[in-house]
Amino acid sequence: MTDNPHISVQNLNLYYGANHALKNISINIPDKKVTSFIGPSGCGKTTLLKTFNRLHDSLTDVRVEGKVLVDGENIYDKGIEVTHIRKKMGLLSQRPFPLPMSIFDNIAYGPRIHGTRNKKQLQVIVEQQLRDVALWDEVKDRLYSPAVRLSIGQQQRLCLARGLAVSPEIILGDEPTSALDPKSTQKIEELFLQLKEKYTIILVTHILRQARRMSDFIVFVFNGEIIEFGPTEELLLNPKEELTKDYVKGFLS
Amino acid sequence: MSVSLRIIKDKIAGRTMLVLTVLSVLLAVLIGAGLYLRSAPLLESHSIWKLLFSSEWKPMKGEFGFFPYIMGTLWVTAIAILIALPLCLLCGIYIHEYAHHRIQKVIVPFVDLLSGIPPVVFGVWGVLVIVPLIADHIAPHFVEFSTGYSVLAGGIVLAIMIFPLIISILLEVFGTVPKELKDASLSLGATQWQTVKHVLLKRSLPGIIAAAVLAISRAFGETIAVLMVCGNVADVPHSIFDAGYPLPALIANNYGEMLSVPMYDSALLFSALILFVIIFLFNAVSRYVLSRIEKKYA
Numbered sequence: 276m277t278d279n280p281h282i283s284v285q286n287l288n289l290y291y292g293a294n295h296a297l298k299n300i301s302i303n304i305p306d307k308k309v310t311s312f313i314g315p316s317g318c319g320k321t322t323l324l325k326t327f328n329r330l331h332d333s334l335t336d337v338r339v340e341g342k343v344l345v346d347g348e349n350i351y352d353k354g355i356e357v358t359h360i361r362k363k364m365g366l367l368s369q370r371p372f373p374l375p376m377s378i379f380d381n382i383a384y385g386p387r388i389h390g391t392r393n394k395k396q397l398q399v400i401v402e403q404q405l406r407d408v409a410l411w412d413e414v415k416d417r418l419y420s421p422a423v424r425l426s427i428g429q430q431q432r433l434c435l436a437r438g439l440a441v442s443p444e445i446i447l448g449d450e451p452t453s454a455l456d457p458k459s460t461q462k463i464e465e466l467f468l469q470l471k472e473k474y475t476i477i478l479v480t481h482i483l484r485q486a487r488r489m490s491d492f493i494v495f496v497f498n499g500e501i502i503e504f505g506p507t508e509e510l511l512l513n514p515k516e517e518l519t520k521d522y523v524k525g526f527l528s
Numbered sequence: 529m530s531v532s533l534r535i536i537k538d539k540i541a542g543r544t545m546l547v548l549t550v551l552s553v554l555l556a557v558l559i560g561a562g563l564y565l566r567s568a569p570l571l572e573s574h575s576i577w578k579l580l581f582s583s584e585w586k587p588m589k590g591e592f593g594f595f596p597y598i599m600g601t602l603w604v605t606a607i608a609i610l611i612a613l614p615l616c617l618l619c620g621i622y623i624h625e626y627a628h629h630r631i632q633k634v635i636v637p638f639v640d641l642l643s644g645i646p647p648v649v650f651g652v653w654g655v656l657v658i659v660p661l662i663a664d665h666i667a668p669h670f671v672e673f674s675t676g677y678s679v680l681a682g683g684i685v686l687a688i689m690i691f692p693l694i695i696s697i698l699l700e701v702f703g704t705v706p707k708e709l710k711d712a713s714l715s716l717g718a719t720q721w722q723t724v725k726h727v728l729l730k731r732s733l734p735g736i737i738a739a740a741v742l743a744i745s746r747a748f749g750e751t752i753a754v755l756m757v758c759g760n761v762a763d764v765p766h767s768i769f770d771a772g773y774p775l776p777a778l779i780a781n782n783y784g785e786m787l788s789v790p791m792y793d794s795a796l797l798f799s800a801l802i803l804f805v806i807i808f809l810f811n812a813v814s815r816y817v818l819s820r821i822e823k824k825y826a
């Protein structure tokens with residue numbers, strides 16, 4: 276682990292109204308590795324993931340205390356410019372949400388809002404990103420048709436490409452394969468494994484096998500707390516905490 | 529036994545609803561047919577072309593040109609929607625996307641309250657506030673003279689009356705845009721406003737159009753408030769400061785009077801028929817446009 280990781284969480288607490296959803300979270304996310312968040316439903320995995328790019332901002336009644344340092348900068352400082360923090364992270368949600376526009380425009384959306392106007396340049400970016408997610412051959416003849424007409428699996432890859440088009444450093448995946456068929460799931464997993472060369476990846480997953488296949492580190496979250504954090508094999512095969520043991524028990528047998 | 533009973537109940541419920549639905553459709557057809565029958569004498573003795581596009585309105589001489597009234601209606605409605613729609617959009621976006629939820633809780637009931645105010649109150653307010661405002665402060669910048677009783681006054685009053693309708697539909701429409709979709713845009717580093725422009729508004733476009741259509745349909749028929757501030761002069765308006773005489777005002781002002789004049793009754797019902805047809809055509813066209821737009825992105 277490096278001394279200055281992309282993401283470092285320090286004493287983070289989050290409240291939804293009276294519900295104390297994240298309790299005193301501290302963790303350094305390893306750079307250029309895949310880190311998986313596992314834990315039972317409702318334990319706060321999604322919530323934790325979203326604190327990294329401040330997607331809670333648009334909710335009312337959410338209170339955040341503590342620090343999340345992204346490249347050394349506390350993103351919860353007053354006066355921080357939140358768009359440039361978000362640009363550093365690509366987000367993949369449980370279900371794909373293509374923007375209401377064409378395939379081309381979906382990918383070009385990020386670069387455009389950040390000032391790329393040149394048509395040629397945009398075309399290069401779009402093609403490159405679509406190739407990177409192995410979607411180019413499937414969509415190259417219908418770049419200008421609405422993105423919602425793609426299959427769910429294709430949409431998810433499109434969303435990944437869309438996120439990569441703003442050149443992030445970090446990829447946040449919130450159960451990105453939970454709505455996909457096995458084939459599409461496999462494609463996404465392969466992509467993630469390729470991407471970890473260049474990106475720091477955080478993956479929320481319910482599937483322990485997926486966590487094992489994909490990740491270098493696992494974080495076990497329970498009831499808003501981080502119970503255990505360690506290298507994948509170690510945590511799954513040789514958990515230190517009782518709670519972790521209980522949770523991964525099924526996996527071991 | 530109980531099984532067959534619940535099936536009978538189901539059938540009765542189904543039939544009842546069918547009958548009621550058919551009745552309500554039938555009602556529209558009946559009204560249309562009734563209007564047509566009552567205006568038939570006029571249609572038989574005058575060319576439809578002349579009725580619609582002539583500006584000669586001399587009932588005593590048997591000349592009925594509805595063009596000024598049609599134009600009055602169109603002017604007032606167009607002004608109203610041109611004022612109301614942009615303002616409502618900004619207002620709706622603010623309430624839905626920017627306002628703190630405590631502010632939302634205060635504003636939304638207020639907007640609803642506005643829709644409960646009787647039209648005649650808006651009319652009085654128009655006479656007391658809008659008409660003098662136009663006569664003394666707005667019109668002098670543009671024209672030599674205006675009494676203030678004008679299609680602009682009608683449009684403004686009408687715009688305010690359709691505000692609540694448009695806003696409440698817009699809020700409903702904005703509410704159907706998934707948070708995750710907006711998050712997708714935000715997570716790419718888009719600002720709130722960029723997200724509103726490219727995601728919220730784009731996704732809501734069919735709903736926005738539907739809101740406008742409903743509001744316009746309502747505006748076409750609004751009578752009392754408009755009649756009080758429009759001036760009711762049977763000339764084709766040439767500027768927003770000219771007086772106008774919309775169709776509903778024509779009917780409301782004259783029905784029950786002057787019916788001894790030959791054809792007058794027929795003429796008033798014909799104006800109702802015109803209104804009916806305008807609204808019908810307008811709805812048909814906008815439905816078509818909507819379906820085209822929906823197809824484009826679904």
Ligand SMILES: Nc1ncnc2c1ncn2[C@@H]1O[C@H](COP(=O)(O)OP(=O)(O)OP(=O)(O)O)[C@@H](O)[C@H]1O
Pocket residue numbers: 291294296314315316317318319320321322323334
């Ligand atoms: N928008 C919200 N408003 C209020 N409470 C919320 C909100 N989102 C989540 N919560 C609460 O916060 C807690 C953590 O939720 P979160 O969605 O982070 O769980 P999760 O670990 O992602 O669960 P899952 O595996 O089912 O996705 C839950 O108790 C949930 O009810």
Ligand SMILES: [Mg+2]
Pocket residue numbers: 320321322449
């Ligand atoms: Mg979740």
